[in-house]
Amino acid sequence: MVVCAALVVGPNSSVFTPQELAGKLVALDYGNGTAYAGLLMLEGAMAGESIVTCAATSHGGDRLAALKRGEFEATVLQEPWIAAAEKTGCRVVSTTFFHGTWVADRSVSPEAYAAFLRAVTRAVRRINADKRTYAGYYLRDFPGHPELAGLTPDDFDLNRIQLKEPSPIPEHEARWAWEWMSSWGLLEGRFDVGTQINRRVEREAHAHATVSGG
């Protein structure tokens, strides 16, 4: 799964570009991929000392509500909260995408993981063939949430819904992610691919995960 993350400001904000967030408070749900995507977007737009963040709830709807109350200048959101934000006048000032990465313990067999991958691959093909129909899933997760009132599958920008058939994580990407996390003090030590990725299980699973047709 590829996740879209967006830096969003309120309807009356004077900020139109990510650079204009320098020195302004940005709420991030530390510990979640979306937060680090937000941090990456900020890092690409300003010097490190200009990045000012605070901890926020991992519930995107609650972050959006707090943004509208003016508790911070911007926050990072994922769907369905990006669509909800835009529908209510908030503005996206930057977007990025990142891979969700499956983390498995030693109990997961190559056979079970391969079956999982085959099923997910078929699902990816079905979704990519008809994204509008499946956009409704984003609304099902939060039934009755007031920030989603009036939102329909037609409100979603389908370009933000990106799915890729699962594949092994390239070592250079895993290394880059480790080193980037280390640069923010989140990890210690050097990256060691042998302790982070069980290539034998990964290789066996993907070798049995080939899916033909839909």
Place this chain on the structure above:
Amino acid sequence: MQLTIERVIAFNGLDVLVARDEGLFEAEGLDLRIAVPAPEEMRSSADGTLSQPVTNQGLLVDRGEAGMFQG
């Protein structure tokens, strides 16, 4: 075969949810189960800091109650 994963929602697991709802795991002979921590166990990321984040990801894997989570 059985596999238990930690909960996903659409933004990070639309493919998994569709595969579950449309019987694609079952068709592969996989009994996929999605585990959810008890509400009282859930910790808020608002209580963390940048260098010491608070997250629920991996909670059930750490306890041996799930085999995979999406990070």
